[in-house]
Amino acid sequence: MSAAGHALSLQGVTKRYGEFAAVRRASLEVASGQFLTLLGPSGSGKTTILMMIAGFVEPSEGRILLDGRDITALPPERRDFGMVFQGYALFPHMTVAENIAFPLRVRRMGRAEREAKVRAALDLVQLENFADRRPAQLSGGQQQRVALARALVFDPALLLLDEPLSALDKKLRAELQEELKALHRRIGRSFINVTHDQEEALSLSDRVAILNRGDLVQVGTPEALYERPATRFVADFLGKSNFIEGEAATDAEGIVLRRGGTRVLARGAAPGGRALLSLRPEKIALLSGEAAEDNVVEGRIAAWSYLGTGYTLTVETPDLGPLRVHLPAWRSPVAPADGLPVRLGWSRDAAVAVAEDAA
Template sequence: MSGRAGHALSLQGLSKRYGSFVAVQDASLEVGSGRFLTLLGPSGSGKTTILMMIAGFVEPSEGRVLLDGRDITAVPPERREFGMVFQGYALFPHMTVAENVAFPLRVRRLGRAERDARVRATLDLVQLDQFADRRPSQLSGGQQQRVALARALVFDPALLLLDEPLSALDKKLRAELQDELKALHRRVGRTFINVTHDQEEALSLSDEIAILNAGRLVQVGAPSALYERPATRFVAGFLGRSNFVEGEAERDAGGIVLRRGGTRVLGVGEAPPGPALLSLRPEKITVLAEGEGEENVVEGRIAAWSYLGAGYAITVATADLGELKVHLPAWRIPLVPAEGMPVRLGWPRGAAVAVAEDPA
């Protein structure tokens, strides 16, 4: 790999329509040089369509794609010099690992000596140098994925585009490959654009996440910012799990006060007086021991519970707030849960975040 820096990508008002169906609507996005951005959303949200417009395989109905400020919207895919890793690897079964990785260099007519040197260096980068003479069928799924990554990187691409690259792997191997992919991104310094519907993968890998719903970009930001301060009900519910508390909001110096029945919930964020919605993550709620207090306290009874190894998932029925989901680490739970058991729940004001309802 050369020492050149990653490239900056800009999407300006991208839309894609297929007849009356709008796959992507007015998507604008800035990706800084060397960043790892993930396009995250459910099936049919438009994330793969955006990736294909970046790659040049799909022509936008409207808008522009810029690389380092240069308009490449009309540039054909083969001239964009982007590396691409597909969900199904797309390796040539009759070729060895080294031959698969060398293929983009042969297409570009590089000399044998330089081609061999680049292949060796790239296989070493993905820790597969000892498998150079094997065929894809002799490799595990994780090893095949690393071959696909090596082939996409060997010609020193301007961007690396990843279309759900880990979705075919089992959970344990996917977690291992996430760590490897993150480390690889740091080593090569390229700009990575990843597509996934896996929230944990997006949180683990990304410098920034762009969340899509029904063809629209609904929120973009760092993983921690999106998780801690979701803008809408959809973002709060899709990126992790959340309880939602509806009520009437009142202005307050520390944020907002939401009233529901006889219960007041202190929260943070912006909401005008009137109907409002708070998002409350299950892991931010605790079961209070006798005499223990918190900024928000609600009484209820355990309706259901599950032991998950590292913790407990508990559903608590409350009089005014309905059922609240609570996730507690097993090592610090102050009780042995049982259905019908009375409990007091508590959480800090900052755990309850005002979010907007999604547009119809």
């Protein structure tokens, strides 16, 4: 089963419910064959955007285009989009094969062609031996695969995914993330996924669109968003970050920020007289001996946790306040203990200037 992807464009899309704007002036491009994830906390507008793309919610303003054709007013059944819902929405009285065949029956496809497509869809999601079972006889992961097969069996223009992995436990969710990514590569169709899970967004997506309170705040590759967040919200929502604020100037190599008696060096330009820096916990090292970095501060461990693969420390520093640090357990230079004095260091490239969030 294979089909060319389709390009989708949102142009200034807004959705209001009375005076409340669930989505404000969202513009977004989804390239042919791309896996895009809409990421944000509850109430950010991501599901509203997905429902507008699907045709279940009508935009208050703006346009939605598929391959350059305006589909804003087109009803859902004429958009030819596959959709996988959070709860799978399988028919309990039908077998797996009957569930998958349902969209083909609605389209009045002939029996021979219908059966061939169902076999191909079962093979695609590796459920060839489960055709005669009912949903209640399947695990959560198997039900999710059936829902995917049903959404793909009629060769839709693109696939919409509404938090399809959220009902699964952590281990199974990680396994199915890998399967979903491999499925996307095999069929080459455009996928649009909604999630509030940051790791899922980073793992699956070619590009991620981050939303907050109805605004589309930043769009980019997972690497670009994680390494170069534009705002405090993006830095803090996509992973965790330390924030350092202070008086700043620009030198030949970037920012020189002063906080109390401590000087912090970072790349970029200082916005006005003050700067806000984002510093990821895993980019801070515990220094031993005379080891040096561009930035060095001293402090004491205020709290720590062992996570198997590493330690998470909270280190109190005189000028920068508490700094969160992630260390690989197998190469930690010290055994963490409350009150232990430590030296922290990080390179000039580790911190990035970000903007404060709009009020």
